[in-house]
Amino acid sequence: DSGVTQTPKHLITATGQRVTLRCSPRSGDLSVYWYQQSLDQGLQFLIQYYNGEERAKGNILERFSAQQFPDLHSELNLSSLELGDSALYFCASSPGTGRETQYFGPGTRLLVL
Amino acid sequence: GDSVTQMEGPVTLSEEAFLTINCTYTATGYPSLFWYVQYPGEGLQLLLKATKADDKGSNKGFEATYRKETTSFHLEKGSVQVSDSAVYFCAKGGSGAGSYQLTFGKGTKLSVIP
Numbered sequence: 054d055s056g057v058t059q060t061p062k063h064l065i066t067a068t069g070q071r072v073t074l075r076c077s078p079r080s081g082d083l084s085v086y087w088y089q090q091s092l093d094q095g096l097q098f099l100i101q102y103y104n105g106e107e108r109a110k111g112n113i114l115e116r117f118s119a120q121q122f123p124d125l126h127s128e129l130n131l132s133s134l135e136l137g138d139s140a141l142y143f144c145a146s147s148p149g150t151g152r153e154t155q156y157f158g159p160g161t162r163l164l165v166l
Numbered sequence: 167g168d169s170v171t172q173m174e175g176p177v178t179l180s181e182e183a184f185l186t187i188n189c190t191y192t193a194t195g196y197p198s199l200f201w202y203v204q205y206p207g208e209g210l211q212l213l214l215k216a217t218k219a220d221d222k223g224s225n226k227g228f229e230a231t232y233r234k235e236t237t238s239f240h241l242e243k244g245s246v247q248v249s250d251s252a253v254y255f256c257a258k259g260g261s262g263a264g265s266y267q268l269t270f271g272k273g274t275k276l277s278v279i280p
Contacts, residue, residue, distance in 0.1 A: 055211070086267055096255065096270040109260075109267055143209060151266055152198045152217060152259055157210040 057158035071132040078146030085127040091140040172256045172271035187241040189256035198259040199239040205252045
């Protein structure tokens, strides 16, 4: 158990809909990273937050957004969903923004029908 | 841009065989390097890491050495078990100021048969 929790574990929705994925980092970690794992693209970095502020952006679509709250949990919002958004979404946390290890949650599996 | 290349799978080995999964990277500077493992139906677990050249990471019988001269971080295990069946991902830390997102290889699926 990494100490990172993600909810829900599974999510099934329809095209055009909006969903919210939730992540709670390990106790004491200030950074949260979001990654997408899909069959065609592999594991890709989406976005990072550090202590409530956006720190870095990767291959995140404009339809996707995220935020980190004062209690340090983070939410990833996916809107106008398309079939191709079906994937496993991981969050990871680390203490800061440097070379520390990132610890991953169990992921949320999203299926868009 | 920076990238991580690891050998294509799947790899099928008999129990007690020797395992090597090759991983090379491109990067500016000297990133930290990681191996993560994903067991069926589960999330990513850190297997081992190395933070500077010539460092050797090791865990559960797996080893990898950070080779700056060949920009490689190959994963090895002397005697695999059925329980090692999983997907293995090589990853590098970023070098952007203030952020250290991971860049992953495509993963290598390992199946160990009794």
